Amino acid sequence: MLDIRALVERVGPALLRTVISSEASTVAGDVVIAEPGEPTTATGGDLVLGVGITEAEQALRLVRECGERGVAAVLLKPPAAGLDEVVASVREAGIALIEVRQGTAWAQLVWLIRAALAGGIRQTEESGVGVTDLFRLADAVADVVDAPVTIEDAHSQVLAHSARQDLTDPARISTIMGRKQPDDVLAKFRARGTFRQLTKGSSAIFVPAQQDGTLPRLVVPIRMGGELLGSMWAVVPGPVSEERATAFADTAPLVALQLLRWRAVADVQRRRSAEQVRLLLEGGEGWRAAATELAVPNEQHRVIAIEMPSSDEPAEGQRLAMWEWITRGIGRRPLVTEIGSVLYALVPDRARGGGWPELRQALLSHELSPRPLIAVGTSVPVTDVPRSRAQADELIGLLRTGLVRQRVAIYDDLWHLLVLSRMAGAATDAGVATLGPLPVLREHDRAQGTEYQATLHAWLRHPGDPRQASRELRVHPNTFRYRMKRIGQLVDVDLDDPDVRSALLVQLLAERWAQHG
Template identity: 70%
Template sequence: MAGLIDVRALIERVGPTLLRTVRLPDTTGCVGDVVIAEPDVPASVAEGDLVLGLAVTDSAQAVSLARECGRQAAAAVLLKPPLSTDDEVLATAEDHRLAVVEVSRGTAWAQLVWLIRAALAGSGVEDVEDRDPTRMGSAGLGDLFRLADAVAEVVDAPVTIEDAHSQVLAYSARQDLTDPARVSTIMGRKQPDDVLAKFRAHGTFRKLTKGGSAIFVPAQQDGTLPRLIMPIRMGGELLGSMWAVVTGEVSEERATAFADTAPLVALQLLRWRALADAERQRSAGLVRLLLEGGEGWRAAANELALPSTTHRVIAIDVRSAGNSAEGRRLAMWEWITRGIGPRPLVAEIGGVLYIVVPDRTGTGGWPALREALEGHGVQPHPLIAAGTAAGVAELAQSRTQADEVLGLLHTGRVHDRIAVYEELWHLLVLNRIAGASADAGVGALGPVPALREHDRAQGTEYLATLHAWLRHPGDPRTASAELRVHPNTFRYRMKRLTRIAPVDLDDPDVRSALLVQLLAERWAHHG
């Protein structure tokens, strides 16, 4: 990092709340970088460095660090009181024309690294880096990446910042110390299930959920390196966690500095969540325009950068899964936006979640989403319905189809985890016939009303018997098996019902009319 600012200007830019000049030579060179140096590692300090005495615990170490900083022509040494005003430290600094800066006692070292680096870069802490454009932009994750870098310097280890669902939000540039678990976590943007299982077995997540202090997890037999983990909380709520891959037990000073960063990370996570919520609501409003099919659909599609390929609309209804539907709906929304491809398009309409997903193979496509939804372990299962593939201009039609299939799921006649429009065409035909027949009043015609009344008054099952006979013409054994009665009992019932309501069952038109009536009757009762 090229230094373009001297110590005096840097202190003014970071602010007197955090830094105070204790000793400043008449002239100081430009600051080259900010480093955290161990007192006994001379090579860690270079000319122009701003040296943070994080690991300095007593006067002797502070004097040694000041001496080494002076020899290497460092720009300044930063210490917390009382070491910042120690007479021997100041005398040594004067001998070597070294600036001494006091760090406010309550300042987190990682916060200081973060702010100083921003000042050296000539930018504010709100600026966004471009290390990972797919995770930046409106979600405001640039500050989290920069903060992860600062925490990594403090703890002297690679760091990830994760949300409460083990989704990786940011990671430090330094990832030199690693293992397969960390590699797969970074690559997949979340901790894989097998890695999560290892830490759960160790009780790590139980401690994260209940505790508020740093957790050390020793190395495991499979080669997984030790971890230092810090829960991130605000107002009692677990917002996420920081994970550092370490070589072994961490010094008390560095572990404390790691833990001290938690409030700062919590503020950034709250800021990120607020920005993400705003972005989600903006996107949801545009998706609603697409699905409602009004005049604004074209502008919405352009703003969402929706490709002109075919998509499906998926409807997810958690209202049938018991109480607290709002919480489960939000959890499902977050799960979808975390794990299903780039920029999933989700909106809520009338208590139902709708997802617009490309009808293609690969990450983020309909087959991948279907597989993920089928494997989603939420209990009780939500109702999930898929419309057919459609162009962008016909997404409202795909949504209508998803709604129709969702209505079919509500009847209880479909037992699959996911119902797809074109796969259930036969049931949709019957459902439409039932609805049209009920509207036309066909159930009041012919012998059906008499048989219905007899069943109601006498507890008989003549309508069910007639329906089985029509479904299996000329096959009384199969028909009786469907009703779970003896074939002779079935034959007797058929003779009786034709006496109660005389009907010509040899006429094919009569049989067709009766079947339509009985289908409408059964589907109407099921709905």
């Protein structure tokens, strides 16, 4: 038996979505199939699958029967799952309503739910046999197609490969050794339209041999519920018979089920890891236990904060894509979590093995779109991780204002801007903007359209160097000198006094930062 919420999480969002949760019965015991026109045999605690039910009347009849029998939940496909009258009837019956994604095969769903109810997914999670099962499955598929096989995810990462290596080439060796298809190999397959065919079809695709010595491939997409989960690649000596290609393609649904189980396990582990990373970032009680569970090495670490800009793509989808990207192919995977709209990674400050320098190079060398805001705190011991996170958060704030434009804002390089930001904030709170001669210049700029405050700021930044100050303002040096002369006529201020210059600079900085805050 399993809590319905946990069941939906383990089977995965690619197949199931909770429409209505039930307060009365939240534990599922078995799966029962209900067909149109047939009375259900379900009893209390069962999950009832409305196979073939598309009409409102059929769905309402099933919901009433299920409510009377005290079932745990009804599972329906669209459009029945989204009909207002069906949703209202489910609420009245006091049961749960789960939407089954279009394209999901009922037989596969029954197999996967029963595996979850029987503890298959939990057992896989605890025993660590999920990956082993994938390798065994790769061996079985290799026997079917009579060729070496790799099972890859949607990002061309190798999840498993068959043991047999009787037919191989440099591309396969590089793929297995690097745990993903090399970029140059991917480019060649893309140029042939292989990946375009994968996204559209479901049958086996034959890719002929290439001039660089890459042997022919037979490729099959792995789908579930309309989602492309990955692909299988078999190295073959040449064209394959239709019967064998069909047999190869027929193994895809079974691999899809195993991939969903594997992904469900990975999701559970990732969520647990994310909870522990959050404890480390926030400090307080429990951080030592979290560090122990995560096996965080006793060395210096940095916190990286990543925020995706607004776009047409849902923010959650962008962050998940970034999550997968940041944890792929860089030594030991960084420890990652989400807090609010920000993604955080905890990275060792070491030269190799997934350390900060390696990750920094990756962040700088990849042009990401849309471009995220990336900020990095200073190097700290594990006991002081919250301080590095606070610095990264401050830098993210500066990136949002546009005052900092670096692709990756690093505390070690920009600490002085945090000093100015804090100082400006304190000065603003103290009301220093109303003191001295600046209100006169501010009002003159507003009324006359002049730029005397900006001119004074440039002079204070470059004292005794009118040429540099004028270049900053993008005006002629004579124009700059004239403006400074007019400022002297408008206000009585002793710019030779270092304390006066310091006070004016604090005021101007406070105003500038407040405008961008």
